[in-house]
Every structure is written in C-alpha cells, then in structure tokens.
Amino acid sequence: MSTTQSERLRELVEPLVTARDLDLEEVTVTPAGRRRVLQIVVDGDSGVSLDTCAELSREISTVLDDTDAMGENEYVLEVTSPGADRPLTANRHYVRATGRLVRFQLAEGGELVARLLKADDAGLDLEVPGVKGRKPTSRRLEFPEISKARVEIEFNRKERTAEAGPQHAEQAEAEQAPKPKEA
Numbered sequence: 001m002s003t004t005q006s007e008r009l010r011e012l013v014e015p016l017v018t019a020r021d022l023d024l025e026e027v028t029v030t031p032a033g034r035r036r037v038l039q040i041v042v043d044g045d046s047g048v049s050l051d052t053c054a055e056l057s058r059e060i061s062t063v064l065d066d067t068d069a070m071g072e073n074e075y076v077l078e079v080t081s082p083g084a085d086r087p088l089t090a091n092r093h094y095v096r097a098t099g100r101l102v103r104f105q106l107a108e109g110g111e112l113v114a115r116l117l118k119a120d121d122a123g124l125d126l127e128v129p130g131v132k133g134r135k136p137t138s139r140r141l142e143f144p145e146i147s148k149a150r151v152e153i154e155f156n157r158k159e160r161t162a163e164a165g166p167q168h169a170e171q172a173e174a175e176q177a178p179k180p181k182e183a
Contacts, residue, residue, distance in 0.1 A: 005029060008069050009038070016059050017042050020052065023092060025082055035074040038064075041082050045096060048081040088149040094119035097151050102126075104141065105148035113152060114139065 017024040026041040057079040104112045114126035123142035130136045
C-alpha cells in the first residue's frame with residue numbers, strides 16, 4: 001500500500017501538532033517555480049499565536065530534515081492558522097465559532113445570516129437577527145441543511161453583558177458606570 005506525499009507529511013506532522021493541543025487542519029504542497037511550498041494549517045480552541053506557529057515551524061523543520069518526505073528539491077515551509085474566511089466544515093469549526101455571526105448557504109437554496117449560539121453533533125442553535133426593528137428569533141439548523149458556511153467579519157459589534165459571561169459582566173458594568181470627576 002503506497003501513501004501519497006501529503007498523507008506521509010500528515011503522519012509526520014500530526015503528532016507534533018496534537019502535542020500542543022492543536023488540530024492539524026490541512027497539509028498542502030504547491031509548486032512555486034523551482035521550489036515547492038509546504039503549507040501546514042493548524043488551529044486550536046483558543047486560536048493559534050504567532051509564537052506557537054514559529055515554534056511548531058522549527059519542530060516540523062527538524063523532523064523534515066531528518067526524513068526524505070520532501071525529497072531533494074528545495075521547499076518553503078509555512079505554518080499558519082486558518083484565515084478568517086475559512087469555510088466551516090467540521091463540528092469543531094462550529095464550536096469555535098460560537099457567538100459569531102455566520103453566513104450559511106442552505107442545501108435547499110437560499111442564504112441565512114445568523115449568530116451561532118450552540119453547536120452539537122446534530123446541528124446548530126442560531127439567533128436570526130430581527131429585520132426592521134423586530135426582535136431576533138431562534139432557529140435550529142441541522143447539518144444536512146447546510147451546504148456552505150463561513151464566519152462573517154464584524155467590525156463594530158458591541159458585546160452584550162449576557163454574552164460576555166459572569167466573569168466579564170462586572171467589568172462591563174464598571175466600564176459603563178459614570179466615572180467620578182477628579183478634583
């Protein structure tokens with residue numbers, strides 16, 4: 001049984017990624033002139049810091065130098081986190097997007113933009129924004145009803161105290177309270 005280069009790379013890299021409590025999202029090798037670009041996309045429940053990507057890049061580079069997985073030709077190694085426009089395809093993607101506004105392409109046709117409140121194994125609980133001054137409504141969306149989904153970038157969202165959770169509620173209230181004037 002032969003394995004493809006991407007499968008072999010995945011086998012080499014995945015233990016390093018999971019040791020940091022991260023998920024290996026994607027491994028791609030793309031030609032770029034005389035060289036190739038090896039891109040490794042990782043993600044975690046709390047995101048991925050630039051320092052973590054750099055440390056992981058050094059570890060992966062060492063492992064690749066000790067094997068022939070990339071062959072003799074030159075390559076560039078990129079370790080990165082998924083971009084903001086990454087499609088939501090796995091349950092863990094939806095769990096990580098909880099609280100965010102998501103644009104759904106529906107399997108039946110049409111589009112829905114709603115805030116993701118909760119994700120479970122069967123589907124999603126959503127809050128659909130009200131239109132023309134109406135209150136938001138709740139909706140359940142099962143995974144088979146979704147053909148595509150992406151997080152919508154929000155530049156001016158104001159955090160609501162209830163969403164912030166109890167540990168942040170006091171801070172939010174304190175920030176909204178009138179400040180005493182200095183003498």
